[in-house]
Amino acid sequence: MTAEWGEKSTADLMSRYVSKEMGYGVPEEGWRICLAHEFKEKRQPYQSGDVSLSYIWEHIGLGLRYIKWWYKKTRVEKKAPFIDMFRPLPLQQIYGVPLGGIGGGTITRGWRGDFCRWQLNPGMYHYTTVTANQFTVCLRRGGQTVYQQVLSVERPSTLQGWNWGFCGEYAFYHALYPRAWTVYHLPGQNVTLTCRQISPVIPHDYQDSSLPVAVFVWDVENKNDYDLEVSIMFTVVNGSGDKSDKSGGHWNEPFHLEKEGEAVSGVLLHHCTTVNPYTLCIAAREQPDREVSHQTAFSPKGTCSDLWSDLITDGRLDSPAGSSPPTSKGETVAAALAEGCSVGAQGRNTLEFCLAWDMPKITFGSGEREHIRRYTRFFGTNSDASPSLSHYALTHYKQWEQSIEEWQRPILQNSALPSWYKSALFNELYFVTDGGTVWTELAEDADISGGIRSEDGGLPAQPAVIKEYGRFAYLEGQEYRMYNTYDVHFYASFALIMLWPKIALSIQYDIAGSVIQQDTTERVHLMSGQCSYVNTKNVVPHDIGDPDDEPWERVNAYLIHDTADWKDLNLKFVLQVYRDFHLTQDTQYLQDMWPICKVVMESELKFDLDGDGLIENSGFADQTYDGWTVTGPSAYCGGLWLASLCVMCKMARLLDNEESYQYYRDILDRGSAAFDKLLWNGKYYNYDSSGGDHSNSVMSDQCAGHWFLKASGLGEGDYQAFPKEKMLTTLKSIFDLNVMSFAGGQMGAVNGMRPEGVPDRSSIQSDEVWTGVVYGLAATMIHEGMWDEGMRTAEGCYRTVWERCGMAFQTPEAYSEKGCFRSLAYMRPLSIWAMQLALNTSQTTPAASAGDINESRDGV
Template structure:
């Protein structure tokens, strides 16, 4: 829940508030029992039914009626919306809670707001008029990090109608006195004719809850209190409640609306040095009093949000040629853009005088590699995930790229030990793309490369992934100024990278270590993955040089490309596929699922076919067909996506921890590559196996991992790379002519 970069709150499929990321990049995985919705029904002046809309049976708030039968409730999700539907037992009343967050493509104002709306539809199918009250209760805090601070307190508020036709709202404001990053949370409801909004400013979320429960039972309303103003001490907790009441006629319906907003305007990261302000403060101020105004804004405008979300999603949802599972995956995987520890911040005053204007306009944007891998903007992984940004919020992708470009020219000679081999090396080397822009527990952007396992200064994929993204971004935006700005930086990173072609054949060699995004899978000599990406980057360098008019640079890279293409095919293509590497080790002939990554990006850049063909088309299709037969259909009965490595005899490559894994984001990229090459049914079958494994069999919805293996063991929950599913949509939208296929032509996986 919430927009991009202002913190996030997760509400689970059973309606529980269970995951919190208000402090930048740091998570509390904790269900706060007091955070609930409760319904009260009254007929003929008597309360006939009152129930917490939860299946829980907690040890606190025992005076409340818990344990709603699970079969009475249903959950649906299509991000950024979700629906909880409740059939109230014996009441002939259906409640539908529609949860709406302001995630709106190409909108850089609404999309950053820390707000969510709960629109409750009440359908009264009984033959009696029924007074219906929904009560929203919330504890002050997240039940975990930061709750030991003293000084929390609550107060009621009313925000009147504005001259901009914004509605009147009423609610409770919960002040949280965190020592470094103080914040407030507001729960509120819309005030209008026919509705009654009441509140209780304070109750004890660790007590029995009897006073609040009986208050609601008495007349379906809360006895409004203004709060004692007494601040909590030690581990004391305090909660508040807002109730909205409507009379719903027999056979009729009504809508009750609530909002949840939060305001942590100024943040410091773990090092507690530099102050930053979140992007939404441009419109709602930075003095820490914005939560009520955010509540009014959200309740006033959420229907506009929904209209825009509908207009965005409808063409895909109504496309009968696309399978339903794909539509679910495409939109629901976007959760990570908001819930990836994401921060969207203004550049502090006095910093970045020499930065491009786009950075001052759109600020710092960063998201974690994963909720368990706390590194911002991990670049080798963002290479896959970036399709979601460039398609939906392209200015954020360009902003991120400009910041990466700025770090490329920096160096940090401080020495540190790398965990894998004990070697020592500099934190940052000039003319090398950083692995990441920092750790939220340190100082992101100011201290980059939080990754400590290997020395990434010698990684073979980072620099060339920068070049490929630059041209892909230009193709998406048509921003020639961006291309010109990046051109000298592309030359610097490519010139640095040429040192890895030790024999001058136009093809780089890997070191024998795990020196690329597969950082647990050693590779030596020319390799399918890094070699292919390098060849693709040479092609892009030639194309940009041609556009810029850099004849000398074009000649230089065209010569390398000519030699490199020949070496790549000669050393790695064995007549069926591109071998993992040319080292002649026992795993050298492994069939790598990601072997055509270079062709994938070339096609995404509008190159790689026709007169721009770099990899022979018949070789690419043969390689993809081999991957499909062995890594997909030959693995787990073809129902779990593509395993990273498969030996040509049909056995899974067990040479490393990563060769026998399935990487969700790589599978989606592979599927996109297949679609680009006309293997549409194979591409969708490949991706479907991964989707059904993660979202259905393993139950990892909204926490898609980086990897899993055939036994169902997974690694790194809630990961960035699966956003690469948007590269499938990129491929579909750029296919020439009609798709010429139907979802029904591919049998569903059983």
């Protein structure tokens, strides 16, 4: 296969070169790029000009209603739209591994070394490169500075007193989330620096994984025959590059903290905004053979030559005592921290820095309620945790790395798995932290069910798993600002249930609580123009809210469609309930969810209009493909329905409820017969049964229901709705048409393909590739023993996104064959962990020996 991938051979050659010549401790596997690299392909976000005139005319009402709503939201309410169709994010091919643990906010350091993406206010992003946030190296020999360089390839118009423009050809970046390595060969100095970036993102760890910290370990290799004095300076602006940096009142102070025989020192940068104030902290560990010095405050404007001269004089900073005065309005302030050591001839040494941020109490956009972040359980809520956070990080990062390596090693060392897969599997996990993620403690007065109790008790007000492990929310995408979007979480949830199962169960309890509540506020839905309730009882919500409003309190920020009529949400809840039970064996969870499953299945049954046991779609876009209409019984929703009936039968038997078993079994038998009669064409299941021009299109996602059955251990026997031979034939058809007949077989699977071998262009979504859907399809193929086909299908997505298009750490929801993409940094691609589950459970693939990531302290 190697010869067929032009980009692959280039990447592999670079990987081998770097492993041999550059860097200390850099792993072989991961995503690697030279700092001088320029991506040739420059894609653009979808615009209105990318759709046909007929589509625009068909949706003219939607467009007019959206414009009216957008104007009111942005101009009257002064809020950001949950989806801004007029201002999509442009592609910046710069991002690297984000910093920080889960749910405390994130800061992204790009692969060129710039701090360039910020999510400190919960769920709200801004994309600003803060020029002064840099690492600088100073080399001294015999008491004289021989080399001083900002380790950045940029040449900014500010800070002209610094030495910019490091030659990118002498440096490489390597990402294997949650760690990253940047390797610098210092030209003419015979010195190599390897910066290792570590964040505490550790499977089955619910304490350290919540911490808003990152550690930078600088390994210095001196290849000269003489000793050197080496200093690294870390400079950081008080703020994140947004307008609040100049709001005034911010101040810095040095600190020193010693406990348990270890000391750290650095600078605290207090960012004193009215809403969600926080403290940034830069720190280094003090050791007998290290010298730590600081500059409490400097202005990141002008040439800033005084700071540069301070370091160049003796490799250290002047370390003034006392705090800086609060900034005036319009003024910004920064701080610097330097650490130095001796490095003997032909020797090595190490310097360590920490970046931490403490925003313990948060409010969302409405400002109605105060929420407490998860990490405060361990470090307090008094906004004074930064020194302790940095001390803890600098004294525990080696343990974190050991845990990360133990987790990743079985997969990385499995020679049957291709290198691109190992990179994709771990690097796509970035979204768990950088998906606008919040992880909060459950408030003492919270009741997830809204106080609703049935005669038999119903859901507990505070389920044990939420009370112990907190509430969790992540965005559908950085551009699609809705928390826990459930139709998409269906795909992404594999990463959580496999790696942080308590978080996955917590989300399920929150969704269940929303199901039994209602919000009878009426609003206009933009697609239909009709009014309906915000949240309908006994129906799974689309999402649990907008971070610019009040999540959990007001659900369903999505108002394009009335999702109470969507056909997939209820079914995806039922399927996840059983899959989660299968993987956790949590019987209390199963018992709590069973009544919720029954009520949402009853709500779903009303979509079986003719009583044949099979639900019908409405003729609108009434499922996760919200721009692709479907009429009558369909392969996607019909398959999810049959799979849900299967797991209802299974759960009924587990709970000794024979009456329910017989009830769902009868519907399943009738529905399976109707599904086969109405949709099977001998090679695959038709898109729908309407008989329209595109009714017999090949949908790449048509096996989603079967996929979940296989992932839940229900692929064969009593609970099998889909005959194996038909599934194999269907998957073969999808591979031949949607994969190999699309873009030369090198871009994954297109959503819809006509049987004659051309993409279905009946909608803007049918001729897109959805990365998360492709990974789920690949998992289904692997479950069915189609190893080569599954890997080939998924590889096309990875090569396109990460290597051709420069979309690292911003994997989009969708891209087309040429030119366009949609919705950068999206939740659904986390479904790649479904491939790993398939590899773990399949005994017929070459990768059957891949490490069992389900071994954990919490029994999953």
